[in-house]
Amino acid sequence: MKKKAIVNDTEVCQLRMQAISDTMSILSGKWKFHIIGTLIEGNKLGFMDLLREVKGIGSKMLSKELQDLELNHLVSRTVQDTKPITVQYALTEYGETLSPLIDELAKWGIEYRQSIYKSKSV
């Protein structure tokens, strides 16, 4: 009796897995969700704003991650012709489609904390 678990073999599953990989590779790294989350709240922010808001990030990482996000059209970078030149980072319309995903992420994280709290008090 050969019992092979042929689970992933349907096209739908393959596509699903591919899709998960795609999403995660675009949003990989320690900071992207933070940056996007901050931009969701802050709408339009300058480089130094983000450096302050995203706790712990350094300028190198911030710069690199913003470039990644810009390449994938999730974030827009607009140079403002102001007194000291400033740059505005904002989510693109497309970047905003990440909101439900980030909401789920946050929701799950909050419930996770609660479940730990509960299991400790039992």
Place this chain on the structure above:
Amino acid sequence: MKKKAIVNDTEVCQLRMQAISDTMSILSGKWKFHIIGTLIEGNKLGFMDLLREVKGIGSKMLSKELQDLELNHLVSRTVQDTKPITVQYALTEYGETLSPLIDELAKWGIEYRQSIYKSKSV
């Protein structure tokens, strides 16, 4: 005129960011979403099944990731008292609460592919 972008300063935002960090640290790495995704489809799978289903993973990584997931009570490991000893990995009830998140991840990834396809054909 001091214009400081005080965006993240509300408790709600801090909690939200914390929650995102929590979720991502639990599900960090290249393979966890794949493993969980596969377990969602496959219900109960043995080690060798997973090794086959999760394309590209090696036994070391699989072992390590499964231990991580078990520690966080997302996956259960049950040794079966069968002829050649077998082990069953399955999502716990708690692990199944990740389904909506994984669905969002997959959904976004699929739409991402479609948006690339569209932008190329324009």
Place this chain on the structure above:
DNA sequence: CAGGGTGCTTTCATATAGGAAACTACTTCC
């Protein structure tokens, strides 16, 4: 008793990510 299957662990090596600090360049305020 050899081959193959299950379920891992160990070792060795490399790749990538991430961080600290210094530096550039330009401007404006005091």
Place this chain on the structure above:
DNA sequence: GGAAGTAGTTTCCTATATGAAAGCACCCTG
């Protein structure tokens, strides 16, 4: 002129993640 702010880049270093391959222990089948 010097300090400070904006927006980064560059260099150097370390930690962590990942990978390939082999080994181990146990059992069954031929």
